[in-house]
Amino acid sequence: MMIQTTFLVVFLPLSIIPVQGGQMPLCQRAFVVLYACYLMTHSWAIAQENEQSEKALLETQSALQQVEDALQRTESTVKEAETQSASVLSELPDTVATEETTIDPVELARDWKKIFDQAMQEFEFGELENSLDKVLEARELADQYFGPRDERTLRAYLIQALLYGELGELEIANELYQETLVIAMEQQGTNSNIVLQILDQYGRFFAELGEYEMADVVHEKAYLISSEALGAKDPRTIMRLQTLANNDADLQRYELAEQRLQDAQATLVTAVGAEALPTINVLEDLAQLYQRQGKLRPALEPLEQSYALRTKVQGPEETQTLETKERLAELYRQLGRPDEAEPMFLEVIAASEQLLGIADPLVIDAKSHLAQLYENTNNFVASLRYYQEVYEIDQQILGDAHPNTAGDLNNLAGIFRRLGQLPQSEATYRQALQAMSAALGEGAPQTISIMNNLALVLESQGLYDEAEPLYQKALALSQVEQGKEHPTSLALNNNIAMLYEAQGDFSRAERTYQRVIELNKQVFGLTHPNTVASINNLAYLYLIDQKPEQAETNFLKAYEIWKELYGEKHQDTLKALNNSGRVQTQLGELEQAEETLVRALELRTELFGGQAHEDVLRSMNDLAMLYFEQGREYEALELFRETLELQDKVLGELHPYTFETLNNLANLQHEMGELDDAYETRQLGYQRRNKFLNRILWVAGDNTRQSYINLYRPELDAYIRLLIELDDERTARDIFDISLRRKGLLLKITSETQQVVQMADSPELQVITEELTAARKELAALTLSGPTPETRNNFPQLINDLENRVNGLQLRLGEASAVFRQAIQQVSVKDVLDAVGEEHALVDFFTYRDENDEWSLCVVILNNGELYFYNYEELEPFKDMIMELRDYMMDVTVIEDDIKPIAQELYEPLWDPITEFLEDKDSIFLIPDSVLNVLPFDALVDFEDQYLIETLNLRLISSARDLVIDPLEPAEGDVLIIAGPDYDSDEISNSPEARLVASSKRSATVNSGIRMGNGLRGLNFSPLPGAEKEGRVIEEVAGDKERSTTFVTRAAAEEKELRSYNAEKVPEILHIATHGFFLKEQERLTKRIMGMQRGSQNPIPPPADNPLLRAGLAFAGLNPNAPLLGEIDTDNDGVLTAMEVLSLNLTGTRLVILSACETGLGEIHEGEGVYGLRRSFQEAGVDSVINSFWEVSDDGTQLLMTKFYDKYLDGFPPREAMRVARLEMVDDFRWSSPFYWGAFAMVGRHE
Structure with missing residues (x-):
């Protein structure tokens, strides 16, 4: 039984940069708007003024003492100050005398107020420089006419300090706060209203800087003065107690904060009533305090009360009511009550957009949280839409460099990750990380969070060598900047444990989870969400570790x-x-x-009101x-x-849960003996999975594509086993259909995407390729999200419209590219039967896993319009026999008489059983699978002691599709020969770019291009002495046939020569004589596949190692370049991987010969054929590929190649030229051993 479970990774999303410090009283909307704007940009302003900020922060270290000194200094003069602080207007004369005229004090006060109001208005609109100019004007006016001790003068100084802080002039702001406080206490008295205002704002200033201890002393002093001057039960005093409590929360003194807020609420209820705004504000702060601690249920009651009271007192459409409503909706979301949260978010958005405009912080908050809700409920399309809206607003209002915009990019990247668009997710995270680092610094909490998220998506792509150091860097920064017990540090430890789990290192993962759980319990307690999330993750680890x-x-x-x-x-x-x-x-x-x-x-x-929920x-x-x-x-x-x-109906036909139920139903029907019903169910699942893969693989990452195919292989094997058990006309037909649609699928999709990327470089096709990519992504997103409440009624039509759009765009691209037209051509079983005709037969081997999870082998034969099936059962005996035969053939010292008996022993169980279905056909198309891809079939020996090459014309093909698709127009270029590269050439490694990379000693992290694994970086090859000679012989043969030839060797045989040549004119023949290689996959792949179902209802499988990035050919300069692979220009690094082959322009090339050791081996993927270079060359547009299975002697290779080229250049089709050349060697006793002629295999399409 496949297990799915809740996966609660501690992922760190960002929306608006959080406001530090306490919650502001919500009694004056204009001031709240200004302050919210100030807080939103303040930390960024600090980062923008790094040098000045550091100086200012040093200055603030003595601020507490200066405050205390100022308070003490004024104690002795309090009485004098109080005597002198009579009413300002009463002390002013009826007129104010100046040198020129007499000014009416009432008019003067009115002028001052007008200037000051203008300053505040500019402040509200974000015009900070203009606001500062007006404040300075108001201050100068007050200084001159009212005097330094006048409250208006002090108020101007206070706003001036606030503005300097907003503008990042922290040193000036700090000095102004201190000077203004001293003057106010001396002139107005310690207990005066203006002193309290200054202390309030000065405390907030410290809180903005994260200096909560300093802020605590200042707020405490303000509270004590207010208690003495106004009384402990005065609403203004209680509001200062409220500020103290919120600062306590910032200091994580939660019990004290809770007690103070409860005291404040009780006092305010008595003093001003339960429905007064100050009382409601404290109630709301109490709810937010609980939320900060993860106590969501205790937070619900006070927040619901607050919302009900605001609605009653202030009205449902008032701004503060809408803010509380948004907070309550967010709490509902966190509590897992999306049906209550969603309509509230939508109502807040509609009302606040009309009331405040689309760019108001309340609108942005609501849209961000609604996007999170849709993400939580797997409505990724709607989530992406709202995140995109928020991003575009912030980008327009704040600019690309603002941290809020960087936070929006982070959120978008998260959705791309959930949609399986991992390369786009990674690129967006990198963009967000760069912007946030520039705005706030590398050690900022927001930057660390994005660093964590980027590591997660790298892990999802299997780039563990990049993910782990990034996790560790983020963790180190978090521990230094925030402490080892900070939630972010603990979250990073949790995610590192998940990385170990993904790598299959279960014991290390278990230890890390247990450590995280203990730390979470110490810091937050057992019942905190973070603690229980890690407990849940540990439970899942035990599940996949068979505990x-x-x-x-x-x-x-x-x-x-x-x-x-x-x-x-x-x-x-x-x-x-x-x-x-x-x-x-x-x-x-x-x-x-x-x-x-x-x-x-x-x-x-x-809970969900019925059955219509996943x-x-x-x-x-x-x-x-x-x-x-x-x-x-x-x-x-x-x-x-x-x-x-x-x-x-609810989730859609392609949802993972739907597939799981289909598979379970088929298993049950099979168990009950209802085989026909089980067949109908399995067939339906197979058809749906084909549709799913065709949609998802197109937008998945290169490694993830293979993982999807691996992941869903068990259900395919179950279908095959059922077909074999049925043993009727459906068996051969349906298994052949499976082979037709699934063999080579990975490379086919990869090839399509590569071709679209290449066509995007053409101005004429760029728009079409962009539209196709966007439509493909939207189709994949809809497939993963399934029907939503908004799309449920028209979901099938949406999918159908998108599929029609994709097909139409692909046809338009097919008109411009014959290779792409080949790739998208649809092929049916009937098409193949017609193509095979009566002259030929087709033998298609296919592997599957039996009920004991062991690999088995079967075959489908097409002959005379009929399909036949034969089941060999176990594959393992064939593997042993094939490897034994190859060992004999690869040894030049083994005589032919010793080889033939071994070849006949294999012929008997493998080929003889199907001869009855082949009748007298001697022209046979052959499609191997698994280990059969490395078997030289022509060297099998029949019961007449003859090699099959002597009695049969076996025509090797990679897929039955190749018999149907339209041939390409043959290229008319030259013969290009690349032979005997100088692997030790240092021309590339000594280039300025390579030296820069080497001197920087970077890690394996690369931001673009091909990711090179540790295996490639360890490559080192010895010279091939006979390769250059082989190339010269071929050049001579071609010259004798008057064919234009280009020959490149030694240091000049660089990878770029191949690229630059085909960019100008596609060669007719490409001959490469060099080393080939195929590296082994990384370990622990099985365990990583086991962990694929971690929690998400739409799982992205763990990455498989992509063989296309581990197979390749060696070119000049590889040996010194190897340590830098992945960091220097991949177009000329000495390695041509199979993935890079797909990007070559070889459209119409008739023949590629890979005369190199090991190039035919590839990685033997079940159902993917030889996943090596030869299929990549075919997908790049080559008709026929000749490759070698093992290294042959120089003389034998040169002889075979000479014979082959002599015939091919005389007009023989390439397949016939190779067969005749090999037969001539068989007939020559000196070369008759399969060692010489059996190593070469040719895979073709049409010739």
Whole structure:
């Protein structure tokens, strides 16, 4: 049974840069707007003025003492100051005398107020420089006419300090706050209103800088003065207590903060009433305090009360009511109540856009949180739309360099990741990281968060060598800047544990998870969301590590904590409960499992208001699976069918849950002996999976494509086993259809995407390629997200419209590119039967896994319009025999008489059983699979002691598609020969670019181009003495036939020569004599595949190692370049990988000869044929490819090549020229051993 579970990675999303310090009182909207704007940009302004900021921060270190000194200095003069602080207007004369005229004080006060109001208006609109000019004008006026002790003068100084802080002039701002405070205390008195205002703002100034200890002293002094001057129960004093409490929260003194807020609320209820705005404000702060601690349920009651009171007192459309409504909607989202949150977010957005405009912070907050909600509920299309809207607003208003814009990029990258668009996600994260680092610095919390997220997406692509050092760097920065016990540090430790898990290092992952859990318990307590998330992750680790008892214990623990934290009817709580039931099923605790799963289903149905939710459908499938395990087959059958019908409607036909139910239903039908029903179900799943793969692989990363194919192979194998068991006309037909659609699929899709990338360089095609890519991505996004409430009614039509659009755009590109037209051409079984005709037969080998998970071999034969099937069963004996035969053939010292018996021993079980289906056909198209790709079939020996090459014309092809697709127009270029490169040439490695890379000692991290693994960096080749001579012989033969030839060798045989040549004129023949290689895949792939289902309902499988990036040919300069691979120009680094071959322009090249050691081996992927260079060359537009299976003597190679070229250049088709050349060697006793002629194989399409 496949297990899916909740995956609670501690991912660090960003929306608006969080406001540090306490929550501002919400009693004066204009000031709140200004202050919100100030806070949003303040930390950025600090970073923009690094040098000045450092000086200012040093200055603030003595600020506390200066405040205390100022307070003490004024104690002795308080009485004098109070005596002198009579009313300003009463002290002013009726007129003010100047040198020129007499000024009316009332008019003067009015003029001052007008200037000051203008300054504040400019401030509100964000025109800070203009605002500062007006404040300075108001201050000078007040200084001259009202005097330095006048409150208006001091108020101007206060706003001036605020503005300098906003502009990043922190040193000036700090000095102004201190000077203004001293003057105010001396002139107005310690207990005066203006002193309290200055202390309030000065405390906020420290809080903005993150200096909460300093802010605490200043706010504490303000509170004490206010208590003495105004009384402890005065609303203004209580508001200062509220500010103190919020600062306590910043200092993580949560118990003290809670007590102070509760005291403030109780006092305000008595003093001004429960419905007064100050009381409501404190209630809301209390709710936010609980949220900061992860106490979401305790936060709900005060926030709901606050919203109800604001609605009643201020009205539903008032700004502060909308802000509270948005906070409540966000709390509902966090509590897993999306149905309540979504309409509230939409209402807030609609009302606030009309009231405040689309760029208001409230609108941006609401859209960001709504995007998160849609992301949580897998409505990725809607999520992407809202994140994009927020990004575009911030980009327009704040610019690309602002940290909020960088945060928006982070959020967009997260959605691309969820959609499986990993390369785009990575590029966007890198862009966000660069912008945030420039804005706030590398050690800023926001920068560290993006660094973490980038590491996650690198991990998702299997780039572990890049992900781990980035995690470790982020962790080190977080521990230094924020502390080892900070939530970000703990989250990074959690994600590092996940990295170890993804690599299959389960013991290391377990230790790290356990350490994170203990730290979370110490810092936050057992019931904090972060703690339970790590417990859940540990439970899943135990599950995939085959430790179900420990998994059950931890899932149940997570369930109990979530139940306490969120209540029983919460989405996360019920996921843990459901997962516990599934593990109990695995353990055979069937009665307990039934109780658990029934309870989970009932509660989920109640929570989501019916069955139309993916979590409910998850439970229905799991309960049906339990009935299956209990032997209650008919109950299981009914429930599976009901679940499937609902899933098709609610989730869509291509949702992972829908596929899982289809597979479970087919298994049940098979168990019940209903084979025809099981066939219908399996066939439906196969057809749907083809559709899924065609949509998803096109936009997936290069490594991830192989993982998708690996991931869904078990369901394909189950279908094949069923077809074999049916043993009727459906067996051969459907297995051949599987071969036709799945063999070579990975390379076919990769080739298509490469061709689209190349065509994008053409101005005429750029728009079409961009539209095609966008439509493909949208189609993949809709496939992964499935129907949403907005699209459910027209979802099939949306998909159909997009598919029609994709097909139309592809046809337009096909008109411009014959290679692309080949790639997208549709081929059916009937098309292949017609192409084979009556003159030929076709033999298609296919491998699958049996019920014991062992590889087996079968074959489909097409002959005279009929399809036949033969099942060999076990593959392993053939592997042993093939390897033994190859070992004999590769040894030049083994005589032919010793080879033939071994070849005949293999012929008997492999070829003889199918001769009855071939009848008398001697022209046979042959499609090998798995290890058969490295078998020289022509060297098998029949019962007449003859090699098959002597009796049969075996025509090797990579896919049956090749017989149907239209041939390309043959190229008319030269013969290009690249032979005997100088692998030790240092021309490339000594280039300025390469020296710069070497001196920088960078890690393996690369931002673009091909990622090179450690294996490639260890490559080192010895010279091939005979390769240059081989090239000279071919040049001479071609010259004798009057063919134009280009010959490149030694240091000149660089990779770029191949690229520059084909860019000018496509060669007719390309002959490469050099070393070839194929590196082994990384370890632990199996364990990584096991972990693919981690929590997401739309899983992105763990990356497989892409063979296209580990197969290649060596060119000049490789040996010194190897340590720099991936960091120097990949177009000329000495390695031509199979992936790079796809980008070559070889359209119409008739023949490529790879006369090199090992080039034919490739990686033997089940169902993917030889995943090496020869298929890549074919996909790049080459008709026929000749390659070698092992290294042949120089004389033997030169002789065979001379014979072949002599015939080919005389007009023989390449396949016939090669066959005749090899037969001539068979007839010559000196060269008759398969060692000489058996190493070369030719794969062709049309000739």
